[in-house]
Amino acid sequence: MSGLLIEGSTGTWEVVVGLEVHAQVTSNAKLFSGASAEFGAEPNSQVSLVDAAMPGMLPVINTVCVDQAVKTGLGLNAAINRTSVFARKNYFYADLPQGYQISQYEKPIVGEGVVLVDLPDGSTKEVGIERLHLEQDAGKSLHDQHPSRSYIDLNRSGVALMEIVSKPDLRSGDEAAAYLTKLRAILRYLGTCDGNMEEGSMRCDANVSVRKAGDPLGTRCEIKNVNSIRFVKQAIEYEARRQVEVIEEGGTIVQETRLFDSRQGVTRSMRSKEHAHDYRYFPDPDLLPLVLTEERIETIKASLPELPDAKKQRFMEAYGLSAYDAGVLVAEQETSGFYEQVVTSSGDAKLAANWVITELFGQLNTAGKPIAESPVSAAALGQMIARIKDGTISGRIAKDVFAEMFATGKDADAIIEEKGLRQVSDTGAIEKIIDDVIAANQDKVAEYKAGKDKLFGFFVGQTMKASQGKANPGMVNEMLKAKLG
Amino acid sequence: MTDLTGLTMAAALDGLAKKDFSSAELTAAYVTAMEKARPLNAYITETPDQALAMAKASDARRAKGESRAMDGLPLGIKDLYCTKGVQTTAGSHILGGFTPTYESTVTQKLWDAGAVMLGKLNLDEFAMGSANITSYYGTVESPWRKAGDNRPLVPGGSSGGSAAAVAAHAAIAATGTDTGGSIRQPASFTGIVGLKPTYGRCSRWGIVAFASSLDQAGPMTRSVTDAAIMMGVMAGYDAKDSTSVDIAVPDYRAALDGSVKGLRVGIPKEYRVDGMPAEIERQWQQGIAWLKEAGMEPVEVSLPHTKHALPTYYIIAPAEASSNLARYDGVRYGLRVEGDSLDKLYENTRAAGFGAEVKRRVLIGTYVLSAGYYDAYYLKAQKIRTLIADDFKKAYQQCDVILTPTSPSAAFALGEKMDDPVAMYMQDVFTVPANLAGIPGLSVPSGLSSDGLPLGLQVLGKAFDEETVLKVGRVIEKAAAFSTKPSFLAGE
Numbered sequence: 003m004s005g006l007l008i009e010g011s012t013g014t015w016e017v018v019v020g021l022e023v024h025a026q027v028t029s030n031a032k033l034f035s036g037a038s039a040e041f042g043a044e045p046n047s048q049v050s051l052v053d054a055a056m057p058g059m060l061p062v063i064n065t066v067c068v069d070q071a072v073k074t075g076l077g078l079n080a081a082i083n084r085t086s087v088f089a090r091k092n093y094f095y096a097d098l099p100q101g102y103q104i105s106q107y108e109k110p111i112v113g114e115g116v117v118l119v120d121l122p123d124g125s126t127k128e129v130g131i132e133r134l135h136l137e138q139d140a141g142k143s144l145h146d147q148h149p150s151r152s153y154i155d156l157n158r159s160g161v162a163l164m165e166i167v168s169k170p171d172l173r174s175g176d177e178a179a180a181y182l183t184k185l186r187a188i189l190r191y192l193g194t195c196d197g198n199m200e201e202g203s204m205r206c207d208a209n210v211s212v213r214k215a216g217d218p219l220g221t222r223c224e225i226k227n228v229n230s231i232r233f234v235k236q237a238i239e240y241e242a243r244r245q246v247e248v249i250e251e252g253g254t255i256v257q258e259t260r261l262f263d264s265r266q267g268v269t270r271s272m273r274s275k276e277h278a279h280d281y282r283y284f285p286d287p288d289l290l291p292l293v294l295t296e297e298r299i300e301t302i303k304a305s306l307p308e309l310p311d312a313k314k315q316r317f318m319e320a321y322g323l324s325a326y327d328a329g330v331l332v333a334e335q336e337t338s339g340f341y342e343q344v345v346t347s348s349g350d351a352k353l354a355a356n357w358v359i360t361e362l363f364g365q366l367n368t369a370g371k372p373i374a375e376s377p378v379s380a381a382a383l384g385q386m387i388a389r390i391k392d393g394t395i396s397g398r399i400a401k402d403v404f405a406e407m408f409a410t411g412k413d414a415d416a417i418i419e420e421k422g423l424r425q426v427s428d429t430g431a432i433e434k435i436i437d438d439v440i441a442a443n444q445d446k447v448a449e450y451k452a453g454k455d456k457l458f459g460f461f462v463g464q465t466m467k468a469s470q471g472k473a474n475p476g477m478v479n480e481m482l483k484a485k486l487g
Numbered sequence: 488m489t490d491l492t493g494l495t496m497a498a499a500l501d502g503l504a505k506k507d508f509s510s511a512e513l514t515a516a517y518v519t520a521m522e523k524a525r526p527l528n529a530y531i532t533e534t535p536d537q538a539l540a541m542a543k544a545s546d547a548r549r550a551k552g553e554s555r556a557m558d559g560l561p562l563g564i565k566d567l568y569c570t571k572g573v574q575t576t577a578g579s580h581i582l583g584g585f586t587p588t589y590e591s592t593v594t595q596k597l598w599d600a601g602a603v604m605l606g607k608l609n610l611d612e613f614a615m616g617s618a619n620i621t622s623y624y625g626t627v628e629s630p631w632r633k634a635g636d637n638r639p640l641v642p643g644g645s646s647g648g649s650a651a652a653v654a655a656h657a658a659i660a661a662t663g664t665d666t667g668g669s670i671r672q673p674a675s676f677t678g679i680v681g682l683k684p685t686y687g688r689c690s691r692w693g694i695v696a697f698a699s700s701l702d703q704a705g706p707m708t709r710s711v712t713d714a715a716i717m718m719g720v721m722a723g724y725d726a727k728d729s730t731s732v733d734i735a736v737p738d739y740r741a742a743l744d745g746s747v748k749g750l751r752v753g754i755p756k757e758y759r760v761d762g763m764p765a766e767i768e769r770q771w772q773q774g775i776a777w778l779k780e781a782g783m784e785p786v787e788v789s790l791p792h793t794k795h796a797l798p799t800y801y802i803i804a805p806a807e808a809s810s811n812l813a814r815y816d817g818v819r820y821g822l823r824v825e826g827d828s829l830d831k832l833y834e835n836t837r838a839a840g841f842g843a844e845v846k847r848r849v850l851i852g853t854y855v856l857s858a859g860y861y862d863a864y865y866l867k868a869q870k871i872r873t874l875i876a877d878d879f880k881k882a883y884q885q886c887d888v889i890l891t892p893t894s895p896s897a898a899f900a901l902g903e904k905m906d907d908p909v910a911m912y913m914q915d916v917f918t919v920p921a922n923l924a925g926i927p928g929l930s931v932p933s934g935l936s937s938d939g940l941p942l943g944l945q946v947l948g949k950a951f952d953e954e955t956v957l958k959v960g961r962v963i964e965k966a967a968a969f970s971t972k973p974s975f976l977a978g979e
Binding site for chain 1: 568569575577582585587588589591691692693694695696698699700726727728729730806807809810812813814816818819820829830833853856857858861865
């Protein structure tokens with residue numbers, strides 16, 4: 003149970019959350035114009051006549067964006083609507099050149115679907131998808147460039163977004179965070195959105211309400227444009243407690259839009275002078291209804307990659323991994339790919355999983371690097387694991403070798419040679435060390451022989467230490483047992 | 488030398504081909520005529536230098552034997568078409584000073600076919616009007632006068648500048664646009680030919696939008712043959728307009744030679760509107776008789792939802808317009824009247840930039856799309872629109888074309904009907920159904936009113952069957968032998 007229950011003075015409250023995610027479609031060009039959709043260009047350098055809403059300009063649908071939306075719909079196990087309609091959402095704003103946003107209203111391209119969310123306690127939960135529709139992004143208003151004027155950057159104007167609306171199935175900030183993490187993983191696997199929240203290519207609005215268990219849904223507040231998964235969780239938790247407080251103090255929740263202040267960790271009413279909008283939606287007469295053929299949908303279906311859920315299942319079955327380990331490894335497509343290469347080059351799926359999850363992730367985390375920038379390649383890690391398996395080094399020494407690999411980028415064999423870390427499996431050499439250890443610790447030998455079995459570990463430790471860790475631990479054990487009788 | 492500006496396009500093409508005169512000479516004659524026609528206020532922008540340069544280039548092509556379909560013909564362009572490097576106003580103050588960096592698809596096709604641009608023609612503001620009295624650049628006067636009455640008359644609208652210029656011989660032909668009758672009604676008022684093609688036949692790319700689902704570009708000419716020639720150049724699929732249709736463009740001029748014998752002409756019984764002048768009814772009957780003489784068979788057809796066409800149109804067109812005109816906000820181009828907040832900037836700019844008729848339609852359109860009214864107005868209008876289109880589909884199972892008057896009256900005087908928008912909207916009663924159904928319609932001059940003013944008959948056809956429409960129009964043109972000229976001719 004990962005639902006958040008709030009103990010108020012009048013009883014226990016349940017939190018109900020639905021998320022609207024705006025995901026920028028990965029495509030070279032915008033939704034209705036040929037202009038580039040790349041992030042970070044000089045202001046107003048990626049603006050076509052259509053994006054600037056020059057007189058007489060007309061939108062033409064970018065079929066790549068349509069295919070991406072269908073692909074995403076399929077990835078969300080959702081219904082693909084054979085006919086969908088673009089509608090105009092009318093409102094005035096300086097960064098909305100047409101005076102309307104082309105979106106989809108009554109007939110979205112994707113209908114109901116479902117996402118299997120992995121919760122922190124290892125369980126999973128089905129979260130319903132209400133719909134996914136395509137729409138244009140607006141431009142950007144820059145209010146900090148001039149004391150009395152606002153500047154407009156239209157580079158984003160017309161960029162394709164998918165608005166993915168969940169059902170109100172989430173019951174806590176943790177569940178919301180897990181849903182977003184999973185949704186982002188699916189989008190990245192599909193290659194339909196890069197999921198980069200810092201650059202704004204994935205943004206989230208959270209609808210939050212509270213109720214007593216079994217009651218109908220309470221009045222919701224919408225928290226707009228939260229730009230990290232951590233903040234979404236914080237915002238929901240704060241907002242739910244605020245609502246309980248308001249209700250328990252005799253107040254009522256007003257349906258409104260709120261903003262999350264990440265510095266203070268609070269949500270605030272958007273007390274802007276914004277008008278009560280009537281968007282006057284109507285079908286865009288410049289565009290015909292969007293009709294998808296079965297062949298087109300089938301072609302897209304055939305191009306779907308293995309998605310996280312299927313991959314997790316396969317990792318558990320084929321590699322014998324635990325659900326937890328498999329879940330960690332499939333969370334990002336790059337990680338799962340890296341892992342499978344390590345399996346191939348090491349020949350040991352379990353060792354590969356341990357090394358990737360514990361050592362590699364640990365080092366990457368400390369260094370603050372993504373897996374794509376790992377100084378140790380999958381092949382190099384695989385080769386090192388192979389050296390453990392063939393007895394060249396012990397698991398203990400391997401940790402040092404790996405640290406060196408991570409620091410220098412050298413491969414395992416080079417480090418083993420250079421530092422003379424090869425495991426000592428020569429009976430004579432080990433016997434010599436053991437004899438020295440026994441000679442130097444006659445008192446302990448006597449105690450051991452008198453029945454103090456625990457001292458065996460002491461002899462192993464001393465022997466390993468004297469060999470600088472290089473002695474083959476199995477042989478040390480065996481020979482010590484023989485010598486100590 | 489012959490009166491060059493008196494020639495039809497077909498005759499001028501012959502003369503140019505035979506080297507009787509050059510395009511430079513023809514164009515020079517029109518540049519002079521354009522200047523002489525200034526009292527009509529038909530042109531907003533004259534581009535004589537560009538015209539003469541284009542004419543010279545045309546003559547050079549012809550000398551090399553590379554002349555094209557409309558090579559050397561000097562046209563006027565309705566100022567709703569964006570023209571690269573030439574100010575485009577849409578007849579509105581709000582576009583003040585706007586000069587496109589691009590050329591509309593249709594005008595580009597005309598220039599590619601060798602045509603010459605004389606200038607940009609006046610129109611009702613954003614093509615909203617039936618008398619060309621709503622332009623920020625002033626009203627246009629018709630070159631016609633009632634017999635024994637020198638009061639200025641309206642040329643019709645919204646393509647009033649186009650109609651006046653073609654009728655007064657200040658352009659050999661012109662482009663128009665037709666959203667509810669804006670090509671056909673002014674053509675009928677000024678004694679010229681006007682064709683509204685099937686929706687999707689001509690690209691709308693680069694034409695300032697009024698009502699996107701109704702707007703269509705078309706030719707305004709002095710003969711049916713000229714309309715066929717020009718249509719062949721203007722028509723065609725354009726990937727930049729998602730509503731343009733990808734089907735082959737036929738040889739319209741060749742189609743004119745075909746026989747009409749055995750074709751059925753539908754006479755809609757619901758088109759006998761109350762208070763229609765007797766002379767309009769007489770023209771209509773005359774038209775039926777001419778077509779019968781030519782071997783066509785009249786059949787009565789029913790278009791029962793026609794009576795709802797006008798209110799339907801005056802919901803859909805303003806709804807689309809209210810959204811289409813939102814982009815004129817003073818932020819990026821055109822007029823800007825500063826204000827101390829963004830909202831004030833919008834209010835000041837749009838209050839100063841739009842005229843009364845445009846404001847009225849933006850308000851109507853905003854209202855009918857509003858929450859709580861959408862279903863009762865816009866949605867219902869769309870349903871009726873479907874019924875009207877179905878009426879035509881059913882009627883065309885019984886007939887090949889439909890004949891109606893173009894307009895319920897001849898031209899009226901400047902100043903008449905101006906304070907009564909509904910009376911003005913009635914002008915579109917016969918033309919609007921074709922826009923709602925997306926079908927082609929042609930207005931052909933058929934005779935004179937008792938006041939000596941031109942009247943027109945409208946031939947409606949099946950979708951994408953402009954060939955038959957033109958062919959039947961040609962029969963009416965021949966039978967009517969309309970040859971009266973307006974009292975003002977700029978070309979002589």
